[in-house]
Amino acid sequence: MRRLCTILARGGSKGVPGKNIRRLAGKPLIAHSIEQALASGLFEAIAVSSDDEAILRAGEAAGADELVVRPPELASDKAAKLPGIHHCVEEVERRRGLHFDVIADLQPTSPLRLAGDIQGAVALLEESGAPNVITGAPAKCSPYFSLVEEQGDGTVGLSKPVDPPFVRRQDAPRTFDMNGSIYVWRREALFESDRLFKTGTRLYEMPEARSVDIDTELDFAFAEFLLAQA
Template identity: 35%
Template sequence: MKILAIVPARGGSKRLPGKNIKVLGDRPLIAWTIEAAQQSGVVTDVVISTDDVAIADIARTFGGSVLSMRPAHLATDTAGSFDVVVQVLDEYEAVHGAVDGVMLLQPTSPFRSAESIRRAVLQYQQDVSCAVVSVTAVTSHPAWCFRLEGSTMTPFLGWERLSTRSQDLEPAFTLNGAIYLIAPSVLREQKRFVGPGTVPLVMTDSRESLDIDTPEDWDVAVRMLKQAGMRNHTS
């Protein structure tokens, strides 16, 4: 299948400045994702969407493609992933022809493995009408989550579920942001990556689900590297 991997890497980052090219271990953060995609052997091309020249240059150094610089209106804090991906998808298909699937790989998930990317494509091949999205088990079950109402709080799933023993609760999962894979036609039609019929790609390794967005997240990533010697974790 012809799978296009798109890596969105905006230059502006308020909570962790310069995070996309900040060196993690022995290479820039964005390089981890580019290399995992390449090592998977299942993507046709890895295209980086960025508004930053430094990010573009480093991405090319590690084998990524940059078709053009991201338009300013798509480089704001409010720009959504759908608009960013479709802009790159349209530009790519205009030159290289239609692709069978588009995969969103956020550079803030550096430890997502090449094997997980392969698994996502394998699941996608079973039914291309269904998106495949990576998920991980929640650390706090929805039954134990509350909404605040004035000076009181109410459990989201009701008081009865709150008293259910943990071992009797149905397993719950959350999006971890590591992999989104969908047919271009489905993406353009529903204008989102997750919808009815979405197939879960369950990740059980907590390292793969790490999403770096703050200095604290960065510190966690550094500790993971030291503890596991993860230079070749992408393979």
């Protein structure tokens, strides 16, 4: 089983400028994801894709095997993620003259995952026969109890009402907040369409404490706090 790890990191961040190479616990943010991928022992190659030379250099210094320059049209703040992953995978496969069986993408702004989370998500894919695996933490709000959405007339109601309603939260289906930390695909599933959810998609559960996604200065401070407690 040939496995590739991709890490996509744009240079332009509005919420936290320069966040992908900003130092967190003494190292560039992107280095945390590369070190976790290395520690998992799963990958034939770890590839960093970016439009920013400083990010590519930081990725190389942290141990990435392949540095992929991402085209500008795939690196804007409006560009979808999957086409960027497609480009990265195809470029690494072209260089190495082979196809990978499994691709795992690590979000560089999720530094609190463990190598064991990567191992667990990949194992879930390979052992279940699922086309792809996403990660998430138990949802803070349930669409059956406390998540409401606004209607066209300005009123609000439960996001997912059922009749009869659930009277105990424990009886409702479990719901999760996607954390974006890890995505795993079989190659054919990755390239068949740009849709994330497929028939058979599975979720690998992670705790809230390892699901922080750095998008604001507050997120960065919270990640620093949690790492200091580790």
